Amino acid sequence: xxxxxxxxxxxxxxxxxxxxxxxxxxxxxxxxxxxxxxxxxxxxxxxxxxxxxxxxxxxxxxxxxxxxxxxxxxxxxxxxxxxxxxxxxxxxxxxxxxxxxxxxxxxxxxxxxxxxxxxxxxxxxxxxxxxxxxxxxxxxxxxxxxxxxxxxxxxxxxxxxxxxxxxxxxxxxxxxxxxxxxxxxxxxxxxxxxxxxxxxxxxxxxxxxxxxxxxxxxxxxxxxxxxxxxxxxxxxxxxxxxxxxxxxxxxxxxxxxxxxxxxxxxxxxxxxxxxxxxxxxxxxxxxxxxxxxxxxxxxxxxxxxxxxxxxxxxxxxxxxxxxxxxxxxxxxxxxxxxxxxxxxxxxxxxxxxxxxxxxxxxxxxxxxxxxxxxxxxxxxxxxxxxxxxxxxxxxxxxxxxxxxxxxxxxxxxxxxxxxxxxxxxxxxxxxxxxxxxxxxxxxxxxxxxx
Numbered sequence: 247x248x249x250x251x252x253x254x255x256x257x258x259x260x261x262x263x264x265x266x267x268x269x270x271x272x273x274x275x276x277x278x279x280x281x282x283x284x285x286x287x288x289x290x291x292x293x294x295x296x297x298x299x300x301x302x303x304x305x306x307x308x309x310x311x312x313x314x315x316x317x318x319x320x321x322x323x324x325x326x327x328x329x330x331x332x333x334x335x336x337x338x339x340x341x342x343x344x345x346x347x348x349x350x351x352x353x354x355x356x357x358x359x360x361x362x363x364x365x366x367x368x369x370x371x372x373x374x375x376x377x378x379x380x381x382x383x384x385x386x387x388x389x390x391x392x393x394x395x396x397x398x399x400x401x402x403x404x405x406x407x408x409x410x411x412x413x414x415x416x417x418x419x420x421x422x423x424x425x426x427x428x429x430x431x432x433x434x435x436x437x438x439x440x441x442x443x444x445x446x447x448x449x450x451x452x453x454x455x456x457x458x459x460x461x462x463x464x465x466x467x468x469x470x471x472x473x474x475x476x477x478x479x480x481x482x483x484x485x486x487x488x489x490x491x492x493x494x495x496x497x498x499x500x501x502x503x504x505x506x507x508x509x510x511x512x513x514x515x516x517x518x519x520x521x522x523x524x525x526x527x528x529x530x531x532x533x534x535x536x537x538x539x540x541x542x543x544x545x546x547x548x549x550x551x552x553x554x555x556x557x558x559x560x561x562x563x564x565x566x567x568x569x570x571x572x573x574x575x576x577x578x579x580x581x582x583x584x585x586x587x588x589x590x591x592x593x594x595x596x597x598x599x600x601x602x603x604x605x606x607x608x609x610x611x612x613x614x615x616x617x618x619x620x621x622x623x624x625x626x627x628x629x630x631x632x633x634x635x636x637x638x639x640x641x642x643x644x645x646x647x648x649x650x651x652x653x654x655x656x657x658x659x660x661x662x663x664x665x666x667x668x669x670x671x672x673x674x675x676x677x678x679x680x681x682x683x684x685x686x687x688x689x690x691x692x693x694x695x696x
Contacts, residue, residue, distance in 0.1 A: 261544065296522065381438060493636070586602075622674075
């Protein structure tokens with residue numbers, strides 16, 4: 247079984263810490279991919295290049311939404327079957343997911359290539375960064391098979407209780423990506439396209455290696471008879487988790503694109519400052535989301551093993567962990583915003599600097615609230631309570647998009663940034679209420695898998 251671990255035994259706090267910390271490390275390295283692109287573009291090409299990468303990034307999040315949904319759908323079902331010791335069905339679920347994900351990826355690549363330019367026009371991309379934005383986005387679309395199958399492979403590793411193997415893959419590939427970005431941009435003079443090609447190359451190597459290691463890991467699990475390669479009932483189980491997760495992330499991405507359109511109307515200087523600040527923000531939120539995914543796997547394994555009483559202890563342990571992580575980051579972002587923005591830009595204009603610093607100062611104090619929401623979301627998703635999970639998520643999204651649009655008129659960019667905390671606080675109240683209703687002391691014994 248290699249490094250696979252049963253998350254249904256041991257002290258929950260220790261299990262959560264040992265399982266989720268490597269996940270946190272993995273996502274930090276994964277974020278280095280895009281941070282490296284932005285860093286190299288801003289430092290070695292210029293402010294417009296950083297704006298182009300940041301502008302394209304909001305559209306790439308739509309594709310990442312599908313990859314994330316496929317990851318979590320496959321991961322939760324795999325974890326549930328692994329916790330129940332149904333290894334043969336688990337292998338069938340994995341192969342079923344691989345076939346389905348290949349089809350989804352092919353459709354998205356075709357659609358992305360056809361809609362690349364129209365999407366950039368739709369969000370009012372400034373003309374001075376349009377060509378670079380389109381070039382970066384097209385190359386990213388070519389990398390989608392690597393993005394999808396890498397995310398799915400890491401999701402399966404975590405479902406098996408192994409969060410360390412994905413960490414080592416990401417640590418190596420993302421570190422290499424920084425060097426490749428600099429080589430392609432400074433050495434080969436490839437401009438913004440160089441950052442995209444470097445990322446594609448490193449993601450490709452990481453994907454191939456992770457899939458090979460996953461296949462070797464699966465061969466260590468013995469089954470009675472050969473597992474079928476496809477199962478419609480298991481596909482339905484995966485889809486029940488994956489589709490709401492895809493919709494959730496897709497609508498968040500669409501919301502971000504709408505917000506990006508509002509921001510674009512303030513000019514490329516504001517776009518550049520926002521691009522730097524939102525990368526730093528996404529580093530925190532994506533890290534917390536990944537720990538939430540770990541909580542989903544923990545919850546799914548324990549519910550699959552009929553150990554429901556371990557779920558609240560896991561929730562409490564995860565909350566402690568994420569708060570320990572976000573409090574220092576909050577202080578760093580709030581007090582060192584100028585230094586962090588300069589990390590991306592050598593000579594930022596006044597608009598870029600003011601935008602980046604103000605965004606971080608408004609948003610970062612509320613990371614502790616967002617952390618609580620994302621851990622609670624992880625339990626709801628791992629328990630298959632997707633309607634409740636979607637309700638909390640869409641409340642956050644709708645509030646952020648609508649308020650960003652409304653508040654931008656009287657308050658400018660500051661009004662847009664103020665929408666983030668309002669959405670987070672409201673959605674956290676809803677998500678925690680759902681969690682307590684299902685797993686609080688009065689209800690823990692009656693909460694059941696759908």
